[in-house]
Amino acid sequence: MRLQVNTMLALYSVIEFAADPQRHIPAVVIAQKYGVSPHHLAKVLAELAHAGIVESVRGVGGGYRFVGNARRLTLMDVIALFEDFGAASRPRREGAAQTTVDQALDVVLHEIDENARATFSSITLATMLQLVARQQRSKAD
Amino acid sequence: MRRTDLDQVIAIDATVTGHEKRPYWQRVYRRYGVPSAGEVRHFLVAVRARTVVGFLIGEVRDWEFGSPPCGWVFAIDVAPEARQCGTGTLLLAASVAAFRRAGVRKLRTMLSRDNIVILSFFRSQGMMAGPLIPLEMDLAPPAGATPAAAR
Secondary structure: OOOOHHHHHHHHHHHHHHHOOOOOEOHHHHHHHHOOOHHHHHHHHHHHHHOOOEEEEOOOOOEEEEOOOOOOOEHHHHHHHHOOOOOOOOOOOOOOOOOHHHHHHHHHHHHHHHHHHHHHHHOEHHHHHHHHHHHHHHHHO | OOHHHHHHHHHHHHHHHOOOOHHHHHHHHHHHHOOOOOOOEEEEEEEEOOEEEEEEEEEEEOOHHHOOOEEEEEEEEEOHHHOOOOHHHHHHHHHHHHHHHOOOOOEEEOOOOOOHHHHHHHHHOOOOOOOOOOOOOOOOOOOOOOHHHHO
């Protein structure tokens, strides 16, 4: 299971914004922190704004800020905006008929996807921020 | 938990699951609601204004598949109208305190991956996926068994 680049950028961004919902964070700050182009990130942020998760504020001191509900919004909600999760776990062999081996592998991959989906669906932004804080504490110790 | 609380526990479970399972809950009460020498088990209820608004059942399980003793929570629920008030958090904290007193240092639970509400609750309390993998398989009824006999 591997998330697409835009999905990862969206998760990074939403976690950054949700950590301090009152603060307007310029896109360039997040782009620099995660080593991506501001242009690329802008498309991701536009999608998040369209979904009502962040809002953009223009002008001096502008940027984006979190406007979602961190106790309700899950990682899966964000992921679903950018990819059809689990839709293509296994690359299809062009022009080849599905064999029983293909079908058996699909059963295994489906099991993995369903567990991953449950994990992403059960972790809210609020829980994710707790996890981040825990990582920071263990790093500091 | 008192015997007189059981009807309210059954009612909460029936509201949440859509099925009243009175014989099951009576067995659970006899096993977990009554102190038993040598066993660490608890059947906790949260009461607000003399009304039961939530419950939790847990026990210490020893050496399942070689796993050292750990606290297991195998049932928790809060009446829908009493949610988002910290009731589940209080129940779990009381359970954790009991497990700590019993000397265990690991808390586990298992639930359906479709049960996102309870799954999210446990996540919010700091629980993560553990090293155990639940497995299951379908069992065919015995040859010649009728549906009634299979029950």
